[in-house]
Amino acid sequence: MVVVGIIIIVIALGLDVYAHIVGPDPLATTYQGLSPPALDHIMGTDQLGRDLFSRVSFGTTFSLLVAFISVAISVSVGSIIGALSGFFGGKIDRVTSLAFDALYALPPLIIAILIAAMIGAGIVNTGLAIAVGYMPQYFRIVRGIILSIKERPFIESTRAIGAGYVSLIFRHMMPYAIPSIIALMTLNMGSGIVDVAGLGFLGLGLPPPTPEWGTDLGRGRDFITAGAWWPSTFPGLMIVISVLGFTLVGEGLDEIFRATSTRKKETF
């Protein structure tokens, strides 16, 4: 499963690179507006005559980049706060848990929309907007693992050696959370891609004329009734395929991690 997923992602990235090197400028407008897929424009052109294939390929970069930024932010913030909160407990823990639980109740896309509307467009801004909705997941997982390990004898023994908080948390407890975090990160890449597209679809997120799947898909809607199916379909297809790729990798990794942890328990 992992392998298939990785292959898909590599192909998508490969197309992107190819398009960067060879293809026409995705921002270049021509007078061949809305021409259907043909030899010179494999996926056709959009309403401004821009080559759809190159728009879609370049879009890979943006979607993956923003999704990656959002995952990076949500993993770091969520995990660290989760670790500290779980380790120290007390009032701080109660307050942060409450805050993240509230955040967790809302769908990440809605949160992203609200934040994007407030802070405006841009790669980093969009990444940040999306990240906020996913932070609670990492917070919960890491906090849960820290709580379950905290009272174990080997942690107390390490404390007795004189290890400080930083060492205890990051060298002795976090490693146990890593398998779950990695699996979640890959799955969230997929969700992130959808969220980027969603924001683009609604006109938030990356500003035009950036080639972005969601934006193009959204714009393309107006022309479907006119018979031009390609401006919406190809971006949409790319969304589906790339999300599939990441989901496969994520689920595959999850399975592998589950298998290795049960194998370790075979001792008697």
Added chain:
Amino acid sequence: MTDLLLDVKDLRAYYCLPSSTVKAIDGVSFGISRTEALGIIGESGSGKSTIGWAILRALPNPGKIVSGEIRLDGRNLLELDREEMRKIRWKEIAMVTQSAMSSFDPLMRIGDQITEAVLVHEDIPQEDAIRRAKELLEKVSLEPSRFRSYPHELSGGMRQRAMIAMALACKPKLVIADEPTTALDVIVQAQILKLMDNLKSELKSLSIMFISHDLSVVAGISDKILVVYGGKMMEYGATNEIIKNPLHPYTIDFVNAFPNIGETNMSFESIPGNPPDMRTPPSGCVFHPRCKYAWAKCTEAVPSWREVEKDHFVACHLYEVGGAWEHGRPHHSS
């Protein structure tokens, strides 16, 4: 040959794992007479608990009885089908384990559980079964009010007593006790041993198989002792004989590994090395890597089981033809 209640012949039980086969017990034979208490002594990897489970034919999953005979009153238990064996369990052989929590249903009052155990095996009216359960609780020195207690409401010692009551519910001929006092504090343990000793004298027809790693506990209650190591028998004899006159090098060392608090200069010694890894047991005599007296034959051949002194059996090459102790163990101070 006297009429034995339990006669085990050449029992072999293995655990078949994907990576290896563990020969938990590999050729164990012994007998228990009526009203006799046999102590089975062993450490990690000795197979002592496996013996108890095997007799009840209740080995946990990859475990299998590979060969041998287990005769209870002459009947070979290994030839019975599931239904017949089910009738034997609890009615003729009962078990008391280290943790009562695994024997009791946490959602049922203990009085009801004992009553139920009686009713399953005997066809008597419910009031009689209830009365028997109450008598049993009294016999194990639990207050009658405890009939209505749930297992978690009892302390560790009380639960062990309840477990003994449950084991005696159907008047079994043999009770197998596997480390019954290991998890208990010293004073509670003494009270439980006192209880078991009393029951043994009161109930004329009860035999006990007491399995433990603690020789001093076993010595307090057993008439005979069987020493096992690495799935094989090392020595068998009367309790006093085993403790005052141990013949097998392992037994000699094992007795010395128990500190005697009565001595001013307490001397006790470890046995060098570690208990065997039963996935890859040593060749020849399973104890040879740790034996002070091992010689060439010990790595090659498994020693045979012989009666070296009256009613005192050992499996050791030292006592065989050509062995250093062929004519008896050299004089030692006890």
Added chain:
Amino acid sequence: MEDLIIRVEQLRKWFPAKKRLLERGGGNWVRAVDDVDFNISKGEIFGLVGESGCGKTTTGRLILALEDKTGGNIYYKNQEIFVLKKRNQKELRRAMQVIFQNPYESLESRLSIRQLLSEPLSVHKMASSESEIRSKIKGILSEVDIAEPDEFLEKHPFELSGGQLQRIAIARALILEPDFVFADEPVSMLDVSIRAGILKLLLKLREKLGLTYLFVTHDLAISKFTCDRVAVMYLGKIVEIGPSQEVLGRPLHPYAQALRTALPTLDTDKRKNYRQLPDVIGGEIPNAIDIPLGCRFHPRCPYATELCKEKEPDLRELKKRHYVACHYAEDLGLKH
């Protein structure tokens, strides 16, 4: 002039007991350690013996500052531990170490033996180069009688036997060159045939490295073998304290006597000792929330009188450095 490494005064650890619904009365407390006093001299092995719930392990943990006390004082080399902890926790941790009961749980199975042994050194910056670390590790492994250290370094805890792993746990505690070691039931989880070796190792290390130990166990025989002086604890209090030969060989307090009588032994004549325990001793230890008034042991004591029900006895010196907390200790002592 004795050099006292540890002084414990009126030490107290009370846990708040959870109140059940509809329970009347003020806050209930679990009085795990209830006004305990003792000293440990340099080079001494001091034992705390008792059954479960008596407070022996909690006392050790309080001394090591693994838990916070509720009252009283603990002095390490004449300085209050709480103050020392605030000032320089790391140094305190280096000087006072622990050996836990179950090495499979106290040593992280994810790490290799080398990592387990080098971590203390790096936490306390006790070795500056790779080769210094390696030589310190080899040094301590040979101290704990591990013959071929190279074989072990890359292994993980679950690959070692109980005895070997406990030696590694000891090595880990000692690699920091501490002054004081708290050994909490160090051999209880090991096979019987292995125990003597580990105890003799601890004794040897005391001589060689100049260590002082607090040795906690429920096993009286092991305590008598290993410890110089011993305190018997019951429900959070010390009931008898003195040289181990005396306290465990010829105990004076009724509870200590009961422990001694109940102890299984290989001695032919004493094998059925358990028959001699008076019924009133019972078996169950009362709940630490409901500690009896007066002498804590009186409900189970075969010699209890009205005085015992009302007044809690103090520790009194009966013989040289041998103290007993019982109103009738002298009379009972005559019996022996």
